[in-house]
Amino acid sequence: MPLLIILIVGLVIFLAIYFSRKSIVLRKLSKFQFRHIGQFRSNELTKVTGKVLQVEEPFIAPFSKRQCVAYIFQVKQKVSSGKNSHWKTLVKHENIQSFFLEHNGKLVMVKPSVASNNYHSYMVEDKRITSGTFNDPTPEFKNVLNDFGIASENWFGFNKTLKYTERIIEIGETITVGGIAKCKTLKEPIEGYNYSKIAALESSAEQKLIITDHPDAKQKRKSF
Numbered sequence: 001m002p003l004l005i006i007l008i009v010g011l012v013i014f015l016a017i018y019f020s021r022k023s024i025v026l027r028k029l030s031k032f033q034f035r036h037i038g039q040f041r042s043n044e045l046t047k048v049t050g051k052v053l054q055v056e057e058p059f060i061a062p063f064s065k066r067q068c069v070a071y072i073f074q075v076k077q078k079v080s081s082g083k084n085s086h087w088k089t090l091v092k093h094e095n096i097q098s099f100f101l102e103h104n105g106k107l108v109m110v111k112p113s114v115a116s117n118n119y120h121s122y123m124v125e126d127k128r129i130t131s132g133t134f135n136d137p138t139p140e141f142k143n144v145l146n147d148f149g150i151a152s153e154n155w156f157g158f159n160k161t162l163k164y165t166e167r168i169i170e171i172g173e174t175i176t177v178g179g180i181a182k183c184k185t186l187k188e189p190i191e192g193y194n195y196s197k198i199a200a201l202e203s204s205a206e207q208k209l210i211i212t213d214h215p216d217a218k219q220k221r222k223s224f
Contacts (some may be wrong), residue, residue, distance in 0.1 A: 015152035026123035029210045030176035034219050037106040037199050040181040047210070049219040050103035054171055059095060061168045062144050063127050068168035070112075070211070072123060076152060078132075078161035084138040087163065091148045095212075096121070099169075100203075101177055109184065109200040110177050114208050118211035123167035131162040158182060163183060169213055176217040177201055178210035 033049035040046060058067040075091040096119065098111040112119035131137035135158060137145065139150045144164060145152050154160055169175055179201030186198055203209045 010030075010157070019040065022122045022212075022214060023187055025120055025210060025212050026115065026214065028120060029178045029212065029217050030105040030209070031176055035181065037103055037108050040183065040199050041224055042181060042183065043200055044181045045178065045207070046181040046199065047176055047219075048103055048108055049174060049176045049217075050108070050146075052169055052171055052173050052175055053100040053102050053107070053111075055098045057187075059168075061099065061126075062147065063129065063140060063164060063166050064168070066168060067171045067193035068124065070121065070169040073166045075145070075148065075163065076131060076165075078163070082148045083124065090150055096169075101175070107198055109198050110178075110179065110211070111202070112211060117208075118203035119211055121211040122214055123169060124213050125167050125168065127166035128174055129164040130162065131159050135159065137162065169211070173213055174218065175211065175213040176219070180204055180207055 006075070021105045029047060032045045035041070035044070035046045035048065036046060037050075052069055054067070054069060058069055059071055060066070061068055062073055073092075074089060076087040076089050078085055079088045096112045099108070101108045102109055108158055112121070129138065129141045131152060133142060136147055140154055141162075141164060150162070152160060152162065180203065183197050183204050184198040184200045201209060
């Protein structure tokens, strides 16, 4: 019986890791071929590691106040029921915008969209802030809670057990993106870019963009 329990627990842990968002994104990305931006092959599944540059006015992360092109943040509260407790999600927001990826002085356009659901992403956790009975929320954490109408204290004046997590893709951060390689004609000039065409990584009905800042996805070689 103990051996059976160990096997069951081991299987549960394996499945939790295998089907985690991080593992799924890294597995999907492993099917793409690294290419230098100047050597794209049209319609090939291609991935590039490069530095994020903005296309439009970037987002501002709620807690860290850093400029970013993508974010996921959550506020959770630990709630108890009898002898059991669990984390209840109070707020969850995710957003992303178009951006450039720069590598060796060349640019590639990436156009993910929450509305069209054309991408899979995994972002490494950048911030984790907590509060509890003997752990007062910082002024910065209180400001975030106030922005979303969440009280930091209960009816009795005690601190709630709260947790805030923030994941972002920051301007200037090095990330890896996979998509369908294309060459696009520019409708409007880009400042500092002297070409009429630009490389792009796109999605299709069958293939979504894959986006991650996890270091395991980065291209390890110095050159292609």
